[in-house]
Amino acid sequence: MAKTSEKEVLNFQAETKQLLDLMIHSLYSNKEIFLRELISNASDAIDKLRYEALTKPDLVQEGEEFHIRIDASKSPRQLVISDNGIGMNKSELMENLGTIAHSGTKELLEKMKSAKDEKTSADLIGQFGVGFYSAFMVADEVTVLTRRAGETEAWLWQSKGDGTYSIEPAQKNSHGTTITLKLKPVEPENGIEDYTDFYVISRIVKRYSDFIQYPIKMRHEVEEPVRDKDGKITDKTEKIVKDEVLNSMKPIWVRKPSEVSEEEYTEFYKHIAHDWHDPLLHFSIHAEGILEYHALLFIPSQRPYDLFFATYEPGLRLYAKRVLIMDRCKELLPNYLRFVQGVVDSADLSLNVSREMLQQDRQLSAIRKRIVKKILDELKKLKEKDFDKYLTFWNEFGVVLKEGYGEDYENKDKLAELFLFQTTADKEKLFSLPEIVSRMKTEEDSIYYILGNSRKTLESSPHIEHLVKEGKEVLLLTDPVDDFLMQHLHEYEGKKFVPADRIEAESKETDKDEGESSHKDFLAFLKENLKDFVDEVKISSRLVSSPARLVREGGGMSPQLEKLLKQHGQGIPSLKPSLEINPNHEVIQKAEALLEKDKNSDKVKKLPQLLLGYAYLAEGRELPDPIEFNKALIAIMQDAL
Ligand code: ADP
Numbered sequence: 001m002a003k004t005s006e007k008e009v010l011n012f013q014a015e016t017k018q019l020l021d022l023m024i025h026s027l028y029s030n031k032e033i034f035l036r037e038l039i040s041n042a043s044d045a046i047d048k049l050r051y052e053a054l055t056k057p058d059l060v061q062e063g064e065e066f067h068i069r070i071d072a073s074k075s076p077r078q079l080v081i082s083d084n085g086i087g088m089n090k091s092e093l094m095e096n097l098g099t100i101a102h103s104g105t106k107e108l109l110e111k112m113k114s115a116k117d118e119k120t121s122a123d124l125i126g127q128f129g130v131g132f133y134s135a136f137m138v139a140d141e142v143t144v145l146t147r148r149a150g151e152t153e154a155w156l157w158q159s160k161g162d163g164t165y166s167i168e169p170a171q172k173n174s175h176g177t178t179i180t181l182k183l184k185p186v187e188p189e190n191g192i193e194d195y196t197d198f199y200v201i202s203r204i205v206k207r208y209s210d211f212i213q214y215p216i217k218m219r220h221e222v223e224e225p226v227r228d229k230d231g232k233i234t235d236k237t238e239k240i241v242k243d244e245v246l247n248s249m250k251p252i253w254v255r256k257p258s259e260v261s262e263e264e265y266t267e268f269y270k271h272i273a274h275d276w277h278d279p280l281l282h283f284s285i286h287a288e289g290i291l292e293y294h295a296l297l298f299i300p301s302q303r304p305y306d307l308f309f310a311t312y313e314p315g316l317r318l319y320a321k322r323v324l325i326m327d328r329c330k331e332l333l334p335n336y337l338r339f340v341q342g343v344v345d346s347a348d349l350s351l352n353v354s355r356e357m358l359q360q361d362r363q364l365s366a367i368r369k370r371i372v373k374k375i376l377d378e379l380k381k382l383k384e385k386d387f388d389k390y391l392t393f394w395n396e397f398g399v400v401l402k403e404g405y406g407e408d409y410e411n412k413d414k415l416a417e418l419f420l421f422q423t424t425a426d427k428e429k430l431f432s433l434p435e436i437v438s439r440m441k442t443e444e445d446s447i448y449y450i451l452g453n454s455r456k457t458l459e460s461s462p463h464i465e466h467l468v469k470e471g472k473e474v475l476l477l478t479d480p481v482d483d484f485l486m487q488h489l490h491e492y493e494g495k496k497f498v499p500a501d502r503i504e505a506e507s508k509e510t511d512k513d514e515g516e517s518s519h520k521d522f523l524a525f526l527k528e529n530l531k532d533f534v535d536e537v538k539i540s541s542r543l544v545s546s547p548a549r550l551v552r553e554g555g556g557m558s559p560q561l562e563k564l565l566k567q568h569g570q571g572i573p574s575l576k577p578s579l580e581i582n583p584n585h586e587v588i589q590k591a592e593a594l595l596e597k598d599k600n601s602d603k604v605k606k607l608p609q610l611l612l613g614y615a616y617l618a619e620g621r622e623l624p625d626p627i628e629f630n631k632a633l634i635a636i637m638q639d640a641l
Helices: 014-024 033-055 090-098 105-114 118-128 131-137 198-209 262-273 355-360 362-385 387-407 409-418 433-438 455-459 462-469 480-488 509-518 520-529 559-567 586-597 602-618 626-640
Strands: 008-011 068-074 077-083 139-147 154-159 164-170 176-183 216-227 233-245 279-287 293-300 316-320 323-329 341-346 420-423 426-432 446-451 474-477 495-499 536-539 548-551 578-581
Touching: 014 105, 014 131, 033 068, 033 077, 033 131, 033 176, 033 198, 033 262, 033 323, 068 198, 090 139, 090 154, 090 164, 131 139, 198 216, 198 262, 262 279, 262 293, 262 341, 279 362, 279 387, 293 362, 293 387, 341 362, 362 387, 362 409, 387 409, 387 420, 387 480, 409 433, 420 433, 426 433, 433 446, 446 462, 446 480, 446 559, 455 474, 462 474, 462 548, 474 480, 480 559, 509 520, 520 536, 520 578, 520 586, 520 602, 548 602, 578 602, 586 602, 602 626
Parallel strands: 068 216, 316 341, 446 474, 446 495, 536 578
Antiparallel strands: 008 164, 068 077, 077 176, 139 154, 139 176, 154 164, 216 233, 279 293, 293 341, 316 323, 420 426, 420 474, 548 578
């Protein structure tokens, strides 16, 4: 293929264009963070080159110092950020700065467009972490001059953020990337400060990027007193230009926690997590002895929008002696803690360890074990010390944590203590198992629960009325994942978990027989008419205010799971339930009387379908035969009106 030496003008991917529009017109006031984003990218690019150079030393010159440089000019008003990192070739440039790779972009953009106020919209921008594109908040035009390490061609990318960008071949003496921003006019009321001012830049760098491992340099013109030939200070001054390093460069995870400010932790989190929100919690591990490593871990305050997508990339940053060897090492976290962000820096790992080797690495699995324990311990502490904050955590990540009970046998008891549940004890509050158990009488040995689609359905479920009447607390489980959780969670502190919809009538045999025999005809009538749907029809001693309920022996399926499987087109095992009847209910008593009077009454014939339908709807399930149910319903309505 012939090389193009011409300038090409290309359209941004549709989503990118929309995102740029939103960025440019954004009311997001904290515009100075564009610098944090560009420095963060520059630092990542150096990390990448440093790592590649471990196996290809020719990529860097001997003695080359990695650095990030900022140059400002007042006329024309522009800001230049350059790095000597990995750089990009043409296809990388088009891929990285022409499209947005994130899945879920469309959904996010929709949300952003319909966001009502500035805060929500800014929040969404933050959630997305639109890195490079944030430059367009402060610049009318952005150019990127870049050369991939190991290649000779350089490329110039240019855009006004108006839907198109251009790419053309260019000259660049060394590898790396130089980004030039043609700055918008200073407009403090709109959050645009004078980004050509040394002190403004220096403050922004200190604030957001102090921990960056490479020096961030900027030239600074200072006026200094002139010295005479003996070195003594005179009255005269002169202007000299100095190269200053703006950041302290200390890896934050190595420093003593007491010497690192909250703000520094926050900014570091934003750098590694690509999240614009403050984290909820952070904690460190400094391990010494046989295995030496530092770990700094963060719990985000919001669920990333793609946490449940297959494309979500979990993992911690893995360093070996301060060199980044893997951006997202997923071997360090179990799946149910995939929302945790952080850094692990080991003194013992080899620098050129491969992904395959990592999977079997003993040190790594020992580190992982300790990390998991630490996270669970810190969450427990949070739950005890600051329950409100724990609730924030739980609302964002509780569903993910629940996945862990069946996966992590070793830590299942710790996990069980972290779970929170809705129960019949309070309409608003969530309770943990230790609390629920503490309210139980010592002789009680069952924790009752019921699974369903909504709290409202569950609260009025026929299955729990007798329990509530007896003053028992029932867990109301509405997360789809609860079904899987309850398949593993059998016992807590010696109390067994018992599904309320599977407790069978267990009245004394004699009573039962009496009960059954005095209603023999009615039960037989129902059974005959519902034989395609139910296995048995019985008298219930448990129903209080409902006329009927369905009981499934053994492993019946919850409404959520049933719905989920149906949605995925999977067949559902058709075990017929039993129908239990409440002989004390007015409707049942009237129906029995009617049946006795006239076996062939039209009204009576409608009853079986209606009772069956009632029982299904009360559980929040789909009707087994909606057509017949509706026919019966209409007939009854006609009679009633
Ligand atoms: P993110 O950093 O979240 O991936 P960005 O939009 O900020 O998203 O950047 C997109 C991609 O462009 C980066 O992932 C990186 O591959 C590339 N990139 C950006 N800046 C640089 C740079 N200074 N040097 C090399 N590559 C860069």
